[in-house]
Amino acid sequence: xxxxxxxxxxxxxxxxxxxxxxxxxxxxxxxxxxxxxxxxxxxxxxxxxxxxxxxxxxxxxxxxxxxxxxxxxxxxxxxxxxxxxxxxxxxxxxxxxxxxxxxxxxxxxxxxxxxxxxxxxxxxxxxxxxxxxxxxxxxxxxxxxxxxxxxxxxxxxxxxxxxxxxxxxxxxxxxxxxxxxxxxxxxxxxxxxxxxxxxxxxxxxxxxxxxxxxxxxxxxxxxxxxxxxxxxxxxxxxxxxxxxxxxxxxxxxxxxxxxxxxxxxxxxxxxxxxxxxxxxxxxxxxxxxxxxxxxxxxxxxxxxxxxxxxxxxxxxxxxxxxxxxxxxxxxxxxxxxxxxxxxxxxxxxx
Numbered sequence: 001x002x003x004x005x006x007x008x009x010x011x012x013x014x015x016x017x018x019x020x021x022x023x024x025x026x027x028x029x030x031x032x033x034x035x036x037x038x039x040x041x042x043x044x045x046x047x048x049x050x051x052x053x054x055x056x057x058x059x060x061x062x063x064x065x066x067x068x069x070x071x072x073x074x075x076x077x078x079x080x081x082x083x084x085x086x087x088x089x090x091x092x093x094x095x096x097x098x099x100x101x102x103x104x105x106x107x108x109x110x111x112x113x114x115x116x117x118x119x120x121x122x123x124x125x126x127x128x129x130x131x132x133x134x135x136x137x138x139x140x141x142x143x144x145x146x147x148x149x150x151x152x153x154x155x156x157x158x159x160x161x162x163x164x165x166x167x168x169x170x171x172x173x174x175x176x177x178x179x180x181x182x183x184x185x186x187x188x189x190x191x192x193x194x195x196x197x198x199x200x201x202x203x204x205x206x207x208x209x210x211x212x213x214x215x216x217x218x219x220x221x222x223x224x225x226x227x228x229x230x231x232x233x234x235x236x237x238x239x240x241x242x243x244x245x246x247x248x249x250x251x252x253x254x255x256x257x258x259x260x261x262x263x264x265x266x267x268x269x270x271x272x273x274x275x276x277x278x279x280x281x282x283x284x285x286x287x288x289x290x291x292x293x294x295x296x297x298x299x300x301x302x303x304x305x306x307x308x309x310x311x312x313x314x315x316x317x318x319x320x321x322x323x324x325x326x327x328x329x330x331x332x333x334x335x336x337x338x339x340x341x342x343x344x345x346x347x348x349x350x
Contacts (some may be wrong), residue, residue: 001087002087003033004086006032009070010067010068012028012066013065013067014058015066015070017060018241019211019215020194025053026058030270036051042059043059049092049095059135069083069084070258072285074076087117119170121149123155126154126155129152129153138202167215173232174243178264183209184209187210188227190224190225194218213227219309222330223332224328226324228246229323231348235318236267237324238302239319242305243302244346245299245301245343249344252342255336256329256332256336257333259329260328261284261328262281262283263328267322273318273319275317277317279317291313302325303317304318
């Protein structure tokens, strides 16, 4: 992680195969001074170079790292590229200039897709278990899976499972996938749905719904997400029939130590919304260009059609269908975490 100026946010979100957040090298945890971090697999033993700032052990042998670098404005893009050029990853042997260890055994990767994760869930689970040792305390659940033929590198279904059992397990996978999607659709904020392996321990359905609703979401200490799927009257947000506003007063602006943003998504596919002004979010660096009332209020317009030239600077274009918006607070302050700040509601225009 390169050293950067003190007022810019950056982080490396390290996520294990269970989708839990293991660590966050960067601004919140380590400051902006940069440093070298040693990332290991589960149970790694070895000598740690003196120049290493911290050692981070991942609980699974497959993991992902997501780097975020704050952009202040379009004019800041070249500076962000300079920061990004400073991120580097290397094998420990390359870092130390020592002989490389033996290469891991080759993996016969199987096709995985959204559809196959429903139709072939159990066989794909057995394949993925080889990369995901059980967390301490989850051994009983892993033993129960083994009784159903789900264990590392197993071919499922095995010959010892009866056809009715196989059929029932496939039905359960389909029904549970729907249950997960239904629970994800009811999420309203991220305060209790993403976190460390310890924080998420035993909360299997919550973890699954969080991954479905917004996989790789940040732990709340890093970023708080407010999910707007309904207006103040609990009606679904619909760009085909409705026009909406979100009003900030000086007191209700999101309290953050880094930045905040409001991003638009279509509901069916969870994608950004194509629009004629190429605007996909409104964020705190844009505040100076937003129209303010005499008492300091800022009104954002969430609708499919433009609200007109005078208000277009505060327009977040919506699709002509069901949509939702997500407000992200990076490095949220205490009042956002303890409930003293409440996100303003989205109001429907008559």
